Amino acid sequence: MPVLWLVLIVATLALGGFFAGRRRALSDAGGDHRRLHSLPAYYGWNAALKVAVPAAGVLTVWLLAQPLVVGLVVVGDLPQDVVTEGSSMDLVMSEVRRTVSGLEGAVAAGVMSPEEARSPLLDAQRISEALREAGQIVSGQLPQPVISAAQQMRQLDNAGDWLMSGAALAAALAGLLWALRETGAAFRARNAVENGLRAVLVAAASLAVLTTLGIVLSLIFNTVEFFRIYPASEFFGSLTWSPSFGGRSELGIWPLLWGTLYISLIALIVAVPIGLFAAIYLSEYASRRVRSVVKPLLEVLAGIPTIVYGLFALLTVGPLLMEVFGNEGLGWMRSGTAVMTAGLVMGIMLIPFVSSLSDDIINAVPQSLRDGSYGLGATQSETIRKVILPAALPGIVGAILLATSRAIGETMIVVLGAGAAARLSLNPFDAMTTITAKIVSQLTGDADFSSPEALVAFALGMTLFVITLALNIVALVVVRKYREQYE
Amino acid sequence: MKVIDMYDAPHTGRTVTSNDIKISARNVNVFYGDNHAIKDVSVDIEDKMVTAFIGPSGCGKSTFLRCLNRMNDTIESSRIEGTICIDDEDIYDRRVDPVQLRAKVGMVFQKPNPFPKSIYDNVAYGPKIHGMARNKAELDEIVEKALRRGAIWDEVKDRLHAPGTGLSGGQQQRLCIARAVATEPEVLLMDEPCSALDPIATAQVEELIDELRQDYSVVIVTHSMQQAARVSQKTAFFHLGNLVEYGETGKIFTNPEDSRTEAYITGRIG
Structure with missing residues (x-):
């Protein structure tokens, strides 16, 4: 039946x-x-x-x-x-x-x-x-x-x-x-x-929890399977990433990890100050009318699919950077796809994330603290710098950590904006790639699922999972500590 | 008597007519949007004395208190008419910097609101932003003096760098008073300073208020008529935005002139 x-x-x-x-x-x-x-x-x-x-x-x-x-x-x-x-x-x-x-x-x-x-x-x-x-x-x-x-x-x-x-x-x-x-x-x-x-x-x-558990277990089993056929010391020790489906590939994680961290770093350098300042403006200075217009507009940014950001990186930001830093300009950049391109666009993607979370956190700082500070003759910016931001700092750190784990897990912007070359370089105008982008490229195509070149995707995914999990846990702990502060 | 300059503008030099008048308000009206919160209030508040504002909830006594240091300026929709003079200088004059004014008119709030900083930093906050100390030693001195003034020095002198939020409610409120005193104000405004405290802490704060009277003009808003009777020398009764009666505390509580005052203190309205 x-x-x-x-x-x-x-x-x-x-x-x-x-x-x-x-x-x-x-x-x-x-x-x-x-x-x-x-x-x-x-x-x-x-x-x-x-x-x-x-x-x-x-x-x-x-x-x-x-x-x-x-x-x-x-x-x-x-x-x-x-x-x-x-x-x-x-x-x-x-x-x-x-x-x-x-x-x-x-x-x-x-x-x-x-x-x-x-x-x-x-x-x-x-x-x-x-x-x-x-x-x-x-x-x-x-x-x-x-x-x-x-x-x-x-x-x-x-x-x-x-x-x-x-x-x-x-x-x-x-x-x-x-x-x-x-x-x-x-x-x-x-x-x-x-x-x-x-x-x-x-x-x-329990169904939700069990599903998560299942996903994690499948990751773990496949990772173990990968390490059975490929030495872990190579994976964590080698500085080269050159998979070749004919065998004899070198699958060192470092170039990918470096690309991931580099791009995330640039994204955060863009997103954190802009997002934080936007949040301060919105929560402390903006009149109610401005706020009711600007805040939803900022949050619209968060709703744009990342593939659209990827297109933006590929078609707009990359060529723009090329004009300045490329062969016509300073000559540092060889092609439009680079760490800088992906990092800038990812930063733009993260702005609403940082600003929206920080805005909530700054708003949660009790009005009585502001009154106390104004009552002592402090100006608005003194109050913000010396009372509100220190009080909100743990929450803001939590928001930044959450943004970081989003940056680390981002794929589409990297695929389109950063190129596909796994390389260890300090030049932000070089093409590099990240863990997520390589997972995609290892699993698309006619790979044999029992080969190390395909299974490495699970080891990469596992590494990513561990990193983001650790960041999320730290963020949660920090945010929780912050919550207890005013009670 | 001594006239102290409240702001840096040149003093016109007119001497105070009445020796003891610190704050004089004339025909003050306050609006929150369309809401007429204070209606034509005129009052003279004397120096070195505790003045209590009493009245039922929503009668405008807190609003009026917040006019005295221009805290209402931080509320977008508020609008004020009339004049309020401290030492004969109009605090709503365009030359007056409200930020500077608030350092001279200290305020203590209903709920203790220590900053999430150390006890020391809480008290040093005002002196630091106003540049009152030349060096660390002077700052230490100011902090100690303020904490002594706030009658909390003995309890916290061994843990000045512990967080201020870790103190008990009564200690927190005295810390906030010490913090307000640290900027050397001339007037101290207190908005129901004991409403979040237990009776013992209330007694300590009331005792402190009585001591502060020696140096400051204290204005206190309170819901407790017993408290008004205990700590104040003058009492003002507000009702529906009007100042109904103002006079000696003893007279207000024993022989009020207005029938509304009598109804309130005997518990028939409010």
Whole structure:
């Protein structure tokens, strides 16, 4: 049974549960809702929640667990000799999965009967034929064990789906019965709904956390995989970045890390003073009318997609810089794509980020401190320099650190504005590149995903993740300390 | 009596007619946008004396207090008419620099508002921006004198470089008084200085106010009539933006002339 149908059935059951629960409670109270413990709708919600939540739980867990279990069973049944030289169990299993989806496609397109797809006589030739007829991609000749494994997997999946439908429906019905049994005039449905809602909220929160965890784990596993085939000492020690898919590539992180930090530094040198001064003007000097116009305008900058900034770098800022620093001018710059181009544009991108956060932080400095300072005969700028900025400093530092992690993670501006050459240079008018831009270039194209040249992307991503995580943690700690200050 | 120049403009040399009048306000009107907050208030505040402003919330007593050091200038929509003279010099005259004026008319606020700096830096803030000390030793002296004046020296002398925000509420308020005193003002304005303090801290601050009277003209806004009766020599009763009655504190509280004053102090309005 397709999952969609299952969900619809459970939803219908929940809807039915709502009305049944409400009616049952009302009839128990003799139709007078004042004799009920809770409002009638709460009894309905209680029943609906008890139908939907367990069924949804079963469904989720089953959908997550089934591929794992089926995979394990199939792997266990595969003969060891299918794993040939230069291959691995993972590769064989992905071939099995491809075959399964091929068979599904062929059956769905009607070129192969369901019986034939299950038949033990099915051989590679017939599959290739059927797949070609169904318009699917056909790779080389499939070995017989893979075909049987695919058939086994289809069978197990099928059985699993049916079991899952049964289990989910059983859970829904059991929940319905449970809710209806406990429903009565004295039942505290209101409290039960409160708990149920809490469960739903907890589930949503844990899902978000688990997803993050999953992403981090996949990063870690792939990084470990990379370090198995490429020495970590080279990765962290080499000063050269020259991947070559023919093998013998040097994958030192330093040129990329240097490019990242250099571009971020220039971006911050642009963004921090301008953003901070803009924030001071907006929060301390601007009249309400000016503020109501300027602040949204500044924040519009934050809404521009970074690819647009990238175009701006490539088409406007780069050529402009070339006119001054290029061969026609000072002769320091060889092409429009350079650290300076990307850094300037990234700085412009970060201005609203810094100014908006700093503005909030400066506004959070209590008016009483300003009054205290004015009351002592200080001018406005003295008050700002000596009272407000010191008081807001931790928060502003936090804002700058958050901006830094954005700068470090920025990709599109670098791809378009800074060039693609990984090099260690001090000249800000040289083309350089960053970690993020190289991750993109390593993973786009026909790279083999088990080669170090592709897997290095995960190690780079992991490094980036660690850096930004550390910055974010420092920023959070600083901001939190700031928050406690006035309480 | 001594006439002290409040600002650097040349003194016209006219002597004060009444020996003791420090601040004299004539026909003061204050508007916040369309809201007429102070209506035609005229009052003479005497030197070396505590004057209390009492009245129900929103009666304009704080607004009037903030006119005396032009703190209302920092509020965009405010507008003031009439004249307020300190030592016979109009503080709303165009030659007067409000920033300079505020150094001479110190202010203590309702909630203790020490800067998030050390105790020392809190007190040294005013003297530093006004360049009152030639060197560190002089600054130290000014700070110590102010803290002694604020009756808090003994409690903080061993931790001058601890943050001012770490003190208790009452200590913070006395620190703020010391901070205001440090710029050597002639008038000290206090806007409900005890409303955020417990009774013991209130008693300490009230005692301090009584001592400050020897050197300064003190104007205090308070919600507590007992406090007004305890610390002040003169009391002004404000109601709906009007100055209803002004006179000796003893007389206001025992034998008020206006029926509204009587109704307020006996608790029937407000």
